[in-house]
Amino acid sequence: MSLEPKVNILLVDDHPENLLALEAILDSLGQNLIRATSGAEALRQLLNQDFAVILLDVQMPDMDGFETAALIRQRERSRHTPIIFLTAYSTSDTMVYRGYSVGAVDYLFKPIEPEILKYKVSAFVDLFQKSNEVKRQAAQLALMNSELRKREEMFRSLSVCSPVGIFLTDTFGQCTYTNPRYQAIYSMTPEESLGDGWTLAIHPEERQQVIADWYAVSREGQEYKGEFRILTHENVERWVLMSSSPMLSDEQQVIGYVGTVEDITERKKAAEEHIKLIREQTARQEAETANRLKDEFLATLSHELRTPLTSILGWARLLRQRKLDEKAIFRALETIERNAALQAQLIDDILDVSRIIRGKLQLNLGRVNLASVVSAVIDSVHLEAENKKIQLQYIVESTSESAEIQEREDERNDPVQLAVSLRLALATSYYVLGDPNRLQQVVWNLMNNALKFTPEGGKVQVRLSMEEGIGDWELAIARNIPSSIPTPQSPTYIQITVSDTGNGISSEFLPYVFDRFRQADGSITRNQGGLGLGLAIVRYLVEMHGGSVRAESPGVGQGATFTVRLPLLEAKETVKKQMGGERKENESSLTPPNIESKINSSQNTVRDLSGLQVLVVENDTDTREYVTTVLQQYGATVIAVASVRQALSTIEESLPDVLVSDIGIPEEDGYSLIRKLRNLEPEIGGRIPAIALTAYAREQDCHQALASGFQEYVTKPVEPIHLINSVTKLIQR
The missing domain is CATH 3.40.50.2300 (Response regulator)
Structure with missing residues (x-):
């Protein structure tokens, strides 16, 4: 207005x-x-x-x-x-x-x-x-000039009694008049305060800047206001607030400046104390928030660990009583296995977040077909969706044709439909430069999240498509793209969209949905389990691949959509250049440790181990007996010992066909054992095929095991099929 x-x-x-x-x-x-x-x-x-x-x-x-x-x-x-x-x-x-x-x-x-x-x-x-x-301005200016002349006559008498310092300067900044208060603030005599005395009193650390600022505005005939420190003759430091305005002649020409000086030392001290208090309060609030989130996380962690432990220990005790029928025994074993897998998943998530926080998470880059990745995950969660009566829909779009893969309730048990679906997905070239295991972890986390929060009878849709252009949310993370990820010449992206008809996300929580240790419901009485780490891991892994991820939801009860964008890899030559030479496409190694138990293992080749002698080295009695039993069930002859000393003694007496050794053995560990063996002559054990068992599931731990002399490694908790397959590989070599 x-x-x-x-x-x-x-x-x-x-x-x-x-x-x-x-x-x-x-x-x-x-x-x-x-x-x-x-x-x-x-x-x-x-x-x-x-x-x-x-x-x-x-x-x-x-x-x-x-x-x-x-x-x-x-x-x-x-x-x-x-x-x-x-x-x-x-x-x-x-x-x-x-x-x-x-x-x-x-x-x-x-x-x-x-x-x-x-x-x-x-x-x-x-x-x-x-x-x-x-x-109006002309009249006002005339009035002001008239008043100015009157005030000039009164100036000297009034300035003597002024509670603030008053000064006059010429157009060059030389003081021509100062009042008593000014002289008191600067601790100067009337003579010392004239000329350039005020500039000499400015604190050396600020003198050059203050003088430059004052002259800069004075040359333009403008007002000046600034706070700075001065040093008196007694070396007393004071804070002053100086203001000055140009004095104009009747012809509106600058003839000098009039200004004031105030001692604001006490005010500055009070302000600094106030700022310090605010910072302390902010730090305290941040610490309280961090502590609250930590407490909520620890409470959630305790809940998530104890809940499956209750099932594991409870059913184990019932099994020991030997009072269960065959159906109950099957249910008990299934429950124990499922809950143990949940605990393994929790541990893997915690380790991933730990690596993320420390910047130790690394990618094994290769040429990956995202259609293969998504298809593998769809296959792994198919049964879970069927059990919850959730309609699972997989749509693969192509620039040349559109292949739509839908698995409805009446088609879930149709193997022909599933085979066609997978072929259509694999036929579409959605290639990126990335780590296949980590990309599968991204998709699996999003799918698991959608299935977990979608009620029975709901729908989960996965869509794979190509998108042109760069959106605001890609530009927001552009600075975080690793140098190992090539920037495409044309801004084309592969987009994975996972949408569900589940619980949805409130507008208040939506900005924090990818934060680690944050959940929409932080209480231990919430309806859904989990540590709130999956989506945080998703965002970090996607951004490590030079992509972006975002979440959208109309609100609580209205479902949610998660969209991942990754740069399209145009040709194999890009991979060769990036990896420093020839490298085969890595499209089959799509089983990261944290979800390997969830992938259909029907393609694994297991052979009879009859006649094979295996030496097992494991200090933990329960694990040692478990590994021994697994190997014996497949026909192997097993000698099990608890230390490196016992292992070396056994090898001296009889060479085993295969060595299976734990890494974390007290006193002498598995690395010490393999080093000693590899220093022996072949005929006395120097070339025994060896498998490392390790509870340290980091990539560098697995690489260290292979570099030290083991040919295979199996992470704990040990999956029977994984162990037997590793033994089979060594025999085939």
């Missing part, structure tokens, strides 16, 4: 309906519209008020517009008021000329174009307002 006062616009016409029409056109200008139905009435209106513009009808009885305009121009007050003639009767040059001759500024013919009239009147209103403002 404009703060300008309204101006008057005079509308003169002998027809009321014409006046109404003019008011309707000009009402939006927001000015005072004053009517006059005759020339005489118009002249009466001009007696007591001024008008920005007059709209004057030409044809009026008694006194026409031309006569009225002539009388208006005779008065000094209205001599220069703009007049716009309005007429519907004549467009002759003679008539127009007559209008201009009596002082009109414009001539409009009826019917009048509203926008033209409004535009012209608006221009005269603006001119009138600006003219008034100029007059």
